[in-house]
Amino acid sequence: MLLIALNIFFTLTSSAPLADFATDQDALLAFKNAITVDSNVVLSNSWLTNTSICDWVGVSCGIKHHRVTALNLSNFGLHGNLSPHLGNLTFLQSLDVSSNNFTGVLPTELSKLHRLKHVNAASNNFSGEIPRGILTNMSALEEIVFNYNKLSGQLPIDMCNNTPKLKTLFLKENQIHGKIPTSIYKCSEMEELSLSVNQFSGNIPTEIGNLSMLTILSIYDNHLQGNIPSSIFNISSLELLYLGRNSLSGSIPTNLDNLVNLKELYLNTNNLTDWVPKQIGQLTSLKYLSLHENILTGHIPKQIGNLSALQALDLSSNKLAGNISSSIFNVSSLRFIYLGNNNLSGSIPVNLDNLLNLQVLSLKSNNIIGSIPKQVGNLTSLLLLDLAYNKLTGELPKELGNVAELELLATPFNDFLSGPIHFSIFNLSNLKIVDLQQNHFSGEIPISITNASQLIAIELNRNSFTGPIPDFGALSIFYEEANSS
Numbered sequence: 112m113l114l115i116a117l118n119i120f121f122t123l124t125s126s127a128p129l130a131d132f133a134t135d136q137d138a139l140l141a142f143k144n145a146i147t148v149d150s151n152v153v154l155s156n157s158w159l160t161n162t163s164i165c166d167w168v169g170v171s172c173g174i175k176h177h178r179v180t181a182l183n184l185s186n187f188g189l190h191g192n193l194s195p196h197l198g199n200l201t202f203l204q205s206l207d208v209s210s211n212n213f214t215g216v217l218p219t220e221l222s223k224l225h226r227l228k229h230v231n232a233a234s235n236n237f238s239g240e241i242p243r244g245i246l247t248n249m250s251a252l253e254e255i256v257f258n259y260n261k262l263s264g265q266l267p268i269d270m271c272n273n274t275p276k277l278k279t280l281f282l283k284e285n286q287i288h289g290k291i292p293t294s295i296y297k298c299s300e301m302e303e304l305s306l307s308v309n310q311f312s313g314n315i316p317t318e319i320g321n322l323s324m325l326t327i328l329s330i331y332d333n334h335l336q337g338n339i340p341s342s343i344f345n346i347s348s349l350e351l352l353y354l355g356r357n358s359l360s361g362s363i364p365t366n367l368d369n370l371v372n373l374k375e376l377y378l379n380t381n382n383l384t385d386w387v388p389k390q391i392g393q394l395t396s397l398k399y400l401s402l403h404e405n406i407l408t409g410h411i412p413k414q415i416g417n418l419s420a421l422q423a424l425d426l427s428s429n430k431l432a433g434n435i436s437s438s439i440f441n442v443s444s445l446r447f448i449y450l451g452n453n454n455l456s457g458s459i460p461v462n463l464d465n466l467l468n469l470q471v472l473s474l475k476s477n478n479i480i481g482s483i484p485k486q487v488g489n490l491t492s493l494l495l496l497d498l499a500y501n502k503l504t505g506e507l508p509k510e511l512g513n514v515a516e517l518e519l520l521a522t523p524f525n526d527f528l529s530g531p532i533h534f535s536i537f538n539l540s541n542l543k544i545v546d547l548q549q550n551h552f553s554g555e556i557p558i559s560i561t562n563a564s565q566l567i568a569i570e571l572n573r574n575s576f577t578g579p580i581p582d583f584g585a586l587s588i589f590y591e592e593a594n595s596s
C-alpha cells in the first residue's frame with residue numbers, strides 16, 4: 112500500500128515538470144519550423160533534439176526548474192513568421208527577436224506570457240495590429256520595444272488597464288493611426304514613451320501630464336493637432352521632449368520653468384503662434400532648443416542667454432522680430448545658431464568672440480543692418496557663416512582670414528557690402544562654397560583663392576571687381592557665368 116502510494120506520489124511530482132519541459136521544446140521546435148531562412152545557420156546547427164533546449168544558442172533556462180526564461184535571437188538573420196507556440200513558454204521573462212526579418216503578425220498568444228517583463232521585436236517587418244492583450248493586460252511587463260516595423264491599426268482605448276509596471280513603450284516608425292488613448296495615464300510608472308513617426312491624429316491627451324516619471328516623451332512626426340497641453344510641462348522628470356513635425360497650434364505653455372531636467376526640446380515644424388516664453392531661461396539643463404518652422408512672433412527672449420548648457424539654438428523660419436540680444440552670444444557652449452528666415456533687425460552683437468565652440472552661424476533672410484563685426488575672426492571653430500539676404504554694410508573684416516576651418520562663406524544679396532576682399536580671406540584652404548554675389552565689393556579678386564583646393568562653387572557676380580581673373584581651374588565656368596551677368 113505504502114509502495115503504491117509512494118509510486119503515485121513520485122509519478123505526480125516528476126511527470127508534471129517533464130511534460131512542461133516537453134512543452135517548451137515543442138514550442139521552440141514550432142518556432143524553428145516557422146523560420147524560412149536561417150541565414151547564420153544558428154538554429155540549424157544548435158537547435159537539435161539530441162541536446163537539451165537549455166543548451167541551445169539563444170535560449171536561457173531557470174536553474175531549478177529548467178524552464179525557458181529568456182530567448183535572445185537578436186540579429187540572427189532569421190526570416191519567417193513568429194510562431195504562436197511561443198505563447199506556451201509559460202516561464203518566459205524576456206523575448207528579444209529584434210533585428211531579423213520577421214514578417215506577419217505578432218501572435219496574440221504572446222499575451223498569455225504573464226511572467227514576461229521584456230519584449231523586443233524592433234527592426235523587423237511585423238505588420239498588423241499589436242495584440243490588444245499586450246497593451247492592456249500583462250501585469251509583469253516592463254518594456255515593449257516594437258520600433259521600426261510595419262505595425263498598423265490603432266492602440267486599444269483601454270491600453271494600460273492592467274500593465275502597471277510598464278516603463279518603456281517604443282513604437283517609433285510604424286504605421287499606427289488613430290488617437291493616443293487617454294487611458295495611457297494608467298501606466299503610471301512609464302519612463303520612456305515613443306510614438307514618433309506614425310500616423311497618430313487628434314489632440315495630445317492632457318492625461319499624458321499624469322505620467323509623472325516620464326524622462327522621454329517622443330511623439331514627433333505624426334498628425335497631432337490642437338494645443339500642447341500645459342500638463343506636459345508639469346512633468347519635471349522630462350529630459351527629452353520631441354513634439355516636432357505635427358500640426359500643433361496655439362502658444363507654447365508658459366509653465367516651462369518646471370522642466371529643470373530637460374536637455375532637448377523640439378517643437379519645430381508645427382503651427383505654434385505667439386511669443387517664445389521668457390520662462391525658457393529657466394531650463395538650465397537645456398542643450399538643444401528647436402522651435403524652427405512655426406509662426407512665432409515677438410522678440411527672441413534675452414533669457415535664452417541664461418541657458419549655459421545650450422549647444423544648438425534653432426529659431427529659424429518664424430516671424431521673430433527685433434534685435435538679437437547680445438546675451439545669447441554670451442552662451443559659450445553654443446555650437447549651432449540658426450536664426451534665419453525671420454524679421455530680425457538691428458546689428459550683429461559684437462560679443463561674438465565668446466562663441467569659441469560655434470560651428471554654424473546662420474542669420475540669413477532677416478533685416479540685419481550694420482557691419483560684420485571683426486570679432487567674427489575669433490570664431491575658430493566656425494564652419495558655416497551664412498549672412499545672405501540682409502542689409503549689412505561695410506567691408507568683410509580681414510579677421511575672417513583667421514577662421515581656419517571655414518567651409519561656407521555666404522553674404523549674397525546684402526546689396527551694400529563693399530570694399531576689397533582681403534587676400535587672407537581667400538587664403539582659407541577649407542573653403543568649399545563662397546557666395547558674395549549682389550553686393551558692392553570692388554578691387555581685384557585676390558589670387559590667394561587658388562589655394563582653396565576644396566572649392567566647389569564660387570559666386571562673385573553683380574559686384575564691382577576689377578583686374579585679372581584668377582585661375583579658378585575647374586571652377587572657371589562659375590566665374591564666367593557669374594561675370595556675364
Ligand SMILES: *[C@@H]1O[C@H](CO)[C@@H](O)[C@H](O)[C@H]1NC(C)=O
Pocket residue numbers: 159161162
Ligand atoms: C546530435 O545530432 C547531430 C546530427 O543530427 C550530430 O552531428 C551531433 O553530433 C549530435 N550531438 C550529440 C551531442 O549527440
Ligand SMILES: *[C@@H]1O[C@H](CO)[C@@H](O)[C@H](O)[C@H]1NC(C)=O
Pocket residue numbers: 183184185205206207229231
Ligand atoms: C540580446 O543580445 C544582444 C546581442 O548580444 C544584446 O545587445 C541585447 O541586449 C540582448 N537582449 C536582451 C533582452 O538581453
Ligand SMILES: *[C@@H]1O[C@H](CO)[C@@H](O)[C@H](O)[C@H]1NC(C)=O
Pocket residue numbers: 134137195196198199220
Ligand atoms: C501550444 O500553443 C499552440 C498554439 O497556440 C496550441 O495549439 C497548442 O495546443 C499548445 N501546446 C501545448 C502542449 O500546450
Ligand SMILES: *[C@@H]1O[C@H](CO)[C@@H](O)[C@H](O)[C@H]1NC(C)=O
Pocket residue numbers: 190212
Ligand atoms: C526581408 O525580407 C524581404 C521579403 O522576403 C526581402 O525583400 C528583404 O530584402 C529582406 N530584408 C533583409 C534585410 O534581409
Ligand SMILES: *[C@@H]1O[C@H](CO)[C@@H](O)[C@H](O)[C@H]1NC(C)=O
Pocket residue numbers: 211212213234235236
Ligand atoms: C522589410 O521589407 C522590405 C521590403 O519588403 C525590405 O526592403 C526591408 O529590408 C525589410 N526590413 C527588414 C528589417 O528586414
Ligand SMILES: *[C@@H]1O[C@H](CO)[C@@H](O)[C@H](O)[C@H]1NC(C)=O
Pocket residue numbers: 222223225244248
Ligand atoms: C488578463 O490576463 C489574465 C491572465 O493572463 C486572464 O486570465 C484574463 O482573462 C485577462 N483579462 C482580460 C480582460 O483580457
Ligand SMILES: *[C@@H]1O[C@H](CO)[C@@H](O)[C@H](O)[C@H]1NC(C)=O
Pocket residue numbers: 296320321
Ligand atoms: C492627473 O493630473 C491632474 C493635474 O495634476 C490631477 O488633477 C488629476 O487628479 C490626475 N489624475 C489622476 C488619475 O491621477
Ligand SMILES: *[C@@H]1O[C@H](CO)[C@@H](O)[C@H](O)[C@H]1NC(C)=O
Pocket residue numbers: 320341342343345
Ligand atoms: C501642474 O502641477 C501643479 C502642482 O502640482 C498643479 O497645481 C497644476 O494643476 C498642474 N497643471 C496642469 C496643467 O496639470
Ligand SMILES: *[C@@H]1O[C@H](CO)[C@@H](O)[C@H](O)[C@H]1NC(C)=O
Pocket residue numbers: 357358359380381382
Ligand atoms: C499650418 O497651417 C496651415 C494652414 O492651416 C497648413 O497649410 C499647414 O500645413 C500647417 N503646417 C503644419 C506644419 O501643420
Ligand SMILES: *[C@@H]1O[C@H](CO)[C@@H](O)[C@H](O)[C@H]1NC(C)=O
Pocket residue numbers: 414416417438
Ligand atoms: C539670467 O541672466 C541675467 C544676465 O543676463 C542675470 O542677471 C540673471 O540673474 C540670470 N538669471 C538666472 C535665473 O540665472
Ligand SMILES: *[C@@H]1O[C@H](CO)[C@@H](O)[C@H](O)[C@H]1NC(C)=O
Pocket residue numbers: 434456457458481
Ligand atoms: C537695435 O539695434 C539698433 C542698431 O544696432 C540700435 O540702434 C537700437 O537701439 C536697438 N534697439 C533696441 C531696442 O535695443
Ligand SMILES: *[C@@H]1O[C@H](CO)[C@@H](O)[C@H](O)[C@H]1NC(C)=O
Pocket residue numbers: 464465488489513
Ligand atoms: C579675438 O582675437 C583678437 C585678435 O585675433 C585677440 O586679440 C583677442 O584677444 C581675441 N578675443 C578673444 C575673446 O579671444
